[in-house]
Amino acid sequence: MKLASAIVALVVLLAGALWWVGQVAPESPIEVGNARVRLVPGGGPMAGYMEIRNHSEDVIRLVGATSPAFGNVMIHRTIVSDGRARMEHQSDGVQILPGDSAVFKPRDLHLMLMQPRGALEVGDQVEIMLRFEGIAPAEWPVAFTVVPVTSQ
Amino acid sequence: MVITGVLALLLAGCADEGWHGKNITGLMQELEFTLTDENGNTVTEEVFAGRPVAMYFGFTHCPDICPTTLARLAAASRRLPESVREDLQLAFVSVDPARDGPAQLGEYTGAFSDRMLGLTGTRKQLQALTRRYRITYGYDEPDANGDYEVSHSSAIFVFDAELEPRLMLLDSLEVPQMVEDLNRLLGSP
Numbered sequence: 208m209k210l211a212s213a214i215v216a217l218v219v220l221l222a223g224a225l226w227w228v229g230q231v232a233p234e235s236p237i238e239v240g241n242a243r244v245r246l247v248p249g250g251g252p253m254a255g256y257m258e259i260r261n262h263s264e265d266v267i268r269l270v271g272a273t274s275p276a277f278g279n280v281m282i283h284r285t286i287v288s289d290g291r292a293r294m295e296h297q298s299d300g301v302q303i304l305p306g307d308s309a310v311f312k313p314r315d316l317h318l319m320l321m322q323p324r325g326a327l328e329v330g331d332q333v334e335i336m337l338r339f340e341g342i343a344p345a346e347w348p349v350a351f352t353v354v355p356v357t358s359q
Numbered sequence: 360m361v362i363t364g365v366l367a368l369l370l371a372g373c374a375d376e377g378w379h380g381k382n383i384t385g386l387m388q389e390l391e392f393t394l395t396d397e398n399g400n401t402v403t404e405e406v407f408a409g410r411p412v413a414m415y416f417g418f419t420h421c422p423d424i425c426p427t428t429l430a431r432l433a434a435a436s437r438r439l440p441e442s443v444r445e446d447l448q449l450a451f452v453s454v455d456p457a458r459d460g461p462a463q464l465g466e467y468t469g470a471f472s473d474r475m476l477g478l479t480g481t482r483k484q485l486q487a488l489t490r491r492y493r494i495t496y497g498y499d500e501p502d503a504n505g506d507y508e509v510s511h512s513s514a515i516f517v518f519d520a521e522l523e524p525r526l527m528l529l530d531s532l533e534v535p536q537m538v539e540d541l542n543r544l545l546g547s548p
Contacts, residue, residue: 292424
């Protein structure tokens with residue numbers, strides 16, 4: 208009986224210790240949330256949206272992206288001026304200051320996903336490799352969820 | 360004092376008259392065009408005759424702002440009172456005829472609403488239409504893959520049942536604002 212109690216106590220302690228280690232372990236330098244691809248029918252390009260948070264103490268820069276599901280991926284920003292919309296290629300990438308985040312969202316920054324290689328469906332997961340400067344490793348694979356074209 | 364009051368009223372009236380979009384009543388010519396629809400048929404403005412239409416100019420190789428605006432328009436039309444919703448037609452005019460054939464257009468518009476008609480035409484036909492509404496668009500140089508960008512007008516044009524241009528819904532409007540404007544223009548008083 209005493210032995211059983213001791214074992215239970217030991218297990219609880221161990222679990223607690225593991226939890227504590229998990230809490231203090233260094234967090235990932237970046238975090239990518241709400242990663243989604245808006246499905247556009249017809250084989251045309253699609254837009255990828257996400258939020259990248261920079262938890263590191265360094266200035267980082269998203270400089271490119273590739274995906275097995277698309278022939279070509281570019282970083283674009285939609286600019287509307289004088290009632291006219293156009294897309295601007297972000298050739299210098301997107302800088303994210305320490306503690307800051309970059310939000311890729313409709314009518315703003317987006318990944319332009321060109322030449323889809325196969326038919327996608329809502330709910331599919333698409334891997335996109337994000338390439339950064341300022342952190343190691345430089346490449347971060349992110350699973351994007353395919354969402355309906357009507358989602359905002 | 361009275362004069363100031365009247366002036367203030369007039370100024371407030373000129374500012375926006377309570378519309379979220381831009382009231383363009385009487386400022387532009389009535390709708391007129393000859394284009395090809397998503398079924399490959401040659402159509403004129405008569406295709407909309409007798410019913411109001413909300414028209415957006417874009418192209419299918421526009422992954423960000425075009426789907427965002429069209430989705431908002433489709434969502435707004437679904438939230439209108441039934442009588443207005445049943446009446447209102449939606450149109451998407453592609454200014455990129457080289458890439459947007461009828462089949463491509465049909466697949467694209469169908470993703471937003473079965474009430475949306477895809478239209479395009481020759482450069483000349485498109486120019487004849489876009490000039491009437493001072494809509495500008497242009498093409499960039501193609502890149503190594505043959506991809507190119509198209510800049511284009513970002514507003515939705517709303518025509519009444521007589522095909523008179525009445526309202527410009529800017530791309531910055533959210534769905535509830537579009538619903539309010541469309542209902543105010545097309546709903547029964």
